[in-house]
Amino acid sequence: MDFVQNFPMLSIILSFISVVICSLVPRKVGRYYTMIVNVIVCAMGVTMIIYTAQHGSFNYSMGHFPAPYDNEIRIGILEAILASLFPIIIMLSILGGMDSLEKDVNEKKERFIYVLLNLVQVAIIAMIYTNDVFTAYVFLEISTLASIGLVMIKDKGHTIAAAMRYMIFNLVGSGLFLIGNVLLYATTGYLSMEYIKVALEALQAAGGHQPIITLTFALITLGLGIKSGLFPFYFWMPDTYGEATTTSSCVVSGIISKGYIILLFKYMYRTFGLDLIVSTHMPTILFVLGVLGMIFGSFSAISQKKLNKMVAFSSAAQIGYIYMGLGMGGYGLVAAIFQVICHAIMKPLLFVSSASLIKTAHGKEDFVSLRGVGRKNVVAGVTFTIGALSMVGFPVFAGFVMKFLFVEASVAPTLPKWQMILAVVALVVSTLLNTLYYIRTVMTIFRPKANNERSTRAWPPFSATLSMAGFALLNFAIGTSTAFVDVLEQGLHLLG
Amino acid sequence: MEVLLDHYVEAVSILLFVIGFNLLLFDKNLIKKIMGLNIMDTGVYLFLASMGYIEGRLAPVFNGVSTNPADYVNPIPAGLVLTGIVVSVSVTAISLALTVRLYKKYHTLNLDEVYRIIREEEKKEEKEERK
Incomplete structure (x- = not known):
């Protein structure tokens, strides 16, 4: 075994140790220490990308027993990409939220946010790599606790x-997910995803077990759906994302909700297998709920009077895209995983730049007070525009590739006619609504003052500038790279 | 009916799960919600524990009585229950802490009441801004 194969395990352990260290050291030390850990974990993820590209995916055993008895983690190229991207997003979120932290959080408590961020990193990386359904449940609960904190x-x-409110929805989701996992163990006798898949296929072939398979998958999907904000369970979203401090809203909206969706991907590909999933009819339900989420989420976003809440509510629509892709199957799954990454970058960018704009407007969040702030705070204004254009689907940004992939998926000949029509209509309507409220916001923040007064420039702090530039650059890089989608597609195939 | 009698442990655990789930989702009182969470989890653990137990077999601790693995019960469900209990204890702790905070701010345990107060505060803020 190569030494490099220990890296995923080491990255989890390093984050765990950092949780303890951050609770002991002063806040400023904790802040920079967390960012260094983020970079190290990202570097380990990048090493794994290179390693899996050369040697293929592998299972890493955590104990001394052969496979079904042991707790394993599984490393493939898709997992490595996600595990290297998410720590960087956490780091940029810390940078972007630094100055609002001083305003929002008691100085004595600030070090706890770094404890929680390390905990999020542990949970997310373990959820990405795990090959065991009960480990998945434990880390899902850890990420729930960390996000509530x-x-x-x-x-x-x-x-x-x-x-x-966020916690109650999350606990309901966790309960459903837990009972789903327990049923899975009761029917198959395994906890390892690969063995469950084999056992379930045997049960399916033997016949007569369809109800229990459907029930199990429905419970797991519903649990993860509630936790990640699937229509009609998204009403916790605007308050949770809109009221929290900037770093928290970036991490909770950008990463934690994605962790649950990645887990759903793992269940679909590795635990149940795509053929079995189709027989449960859940994809059709996910498709319909996703489409409804896209449209109703956008309508709810339009009716918001505050900038932060509008950005928060647009997440509901974006999560709807992911579930629509999951429901379509085939190329829709590639579009969905791309949207997972795309949204994890776009949403923190919007949150950081809107927080900076709100600060320039002396803490006022309503659109009237925000008139013309983009002329004072040019950096945040420009990055907000980049985020908004990406959301709308303007070329060269990640959002354009995402919309393109969804269109490609929805005209695939394997898709039923009604799904094809519904998907195209939903894409068009949701893009129009997106354009309506994002472009309206951009025009508001760049609107000149009536009395021709020369507005004084207000520069955001260096850390926030760095964070916004980082997110914008990532957005641009993913939007212009042609190989990235192919790598993701390949990674998805290797997942199964 | 006979099916229910044969599988009474499963039936009871599903009943507990549903009771707890309803309390957690639909009750207005925060303390009752947290109780519901615990009842729901208990249902799951009962289900798991009953699955792991086979009558007449030994506890999975090797003490020289038998070297045949078929004489022992499966230890994994017990391990899962233990892990689950740890998780639910920590979740309960954080929920109670959150409830205490909320009670100190709003002096009520009724969640609807809390949201009503928040909405009123928001309206007041809006009016002040207009002035």
Whole structure:
């Protein structure tokens, strides 16, 4: 065994140790230490990308027993890409939220946010790599706890109420996911994803077990769907993302909700297998809910009067895209995994730049007060525009590739006619609605003042500038790279 | 009916799960919600524990009585229950902490009441801004 194969395990352990260290050191040390850990974990992920590209995917055993008894992690190229991207997003979110942290969070409590961010990193990387359904459940709960902590760390009444609502939905989701996993163990007798798949295929071939397979998959999908904000369970979203401090909203919206979706991908590909999934009819339900989420999420976003809440509500529509792709199957799955990455970059960019704009407007969030702030705070104005254009699907940004992939998936000949029509209509309507509210916002923030007064420039702090530039650059890189989609497609195939 | 009697443990655990789920989702009182969470988890653990137990077999601790693995029960479900209990304890702790915070701010345990107060505060803020 090569030494490099230990890296995924080491990255999980390093993050775990950092959780303890960050709870002991002063806040400033914790801040820079967390960012260094993020970079190291990312570097380990990049090493794994190179290694898996050369040697293929492999299973890493955590104990001394042969496979079905042991707890394993599984490393493939897709997992390596995600595990190297998410730590960088956490790092940029810390940078972007630094100055609002000082305003929002008690100085004595600030070090706990780094504890929680390390915990998020542990949970997300373990969820990406795990090959064991019960480990998946444990780390899912860890990420739930960490995300509740991240939301409630801004100690205001509204935030705590938002955290409460978020927590209740999350616990309902976790409960359904747990009972689904237990049923899976009861029917197959395995916890390892690969063995469950073989056992389920045998059960399917023997016949008569369709109801239990359908029930299990439905429970797991519903649980993960509630946790990640599938229509009609997205009403916790605007409060949770809109009220939390900037770093928290970036991490919770960009990464934690994606972790649950990646887990769903793993269940679809590795635990049940795509053929079995089709027999449960769940994809059709996911497709319909995704389409409804795209449209209703956009309508809800339009009706918001505050910038942060509008950005938060547009997540509902974006999550809807992912579920529509999951429901379409085939090329739709590639589009969905691309959207997972694309949204994980776009949404923090929008949150960081809107926080900077709001700061320039002296903390006012409504659109009237935000008139012309983009002329004062040019950097945030430009990066917000980049994020908005990407959301709308303007070429050279990631959002364009995402929309292109969805269109390609929805005209595939294997798709039923009604799904094809519904998907195209939903794409057009949702893009139009997106354009409506994002371009309206961009025009508001760049609108000149009526009395021709020369607006004084307000520069965002260096850390926030760095973060916004980083996100914008990532967005641009993914939007212009042609090989990236092919690598993702290949990674998805290797997942199964 | 006979099916229910044969599988009474499963039936009871599903009943517990549904009771807890309903409490967690639909009850307005935060403490009752947290109780519901615990009842729901208990249902799952009962189900798991009953699956792992086979009558007449030994506990999975080797003490020199038998070297035949078929004489012991499966230890994995017990391990899972233990892990699950740890998870649910920590979740309960954080929920209770959150409830205490919320009670200190709004002096009520009714979630609807909390949201009503928040909406009123928001309206007041809007009015002040217009002035």
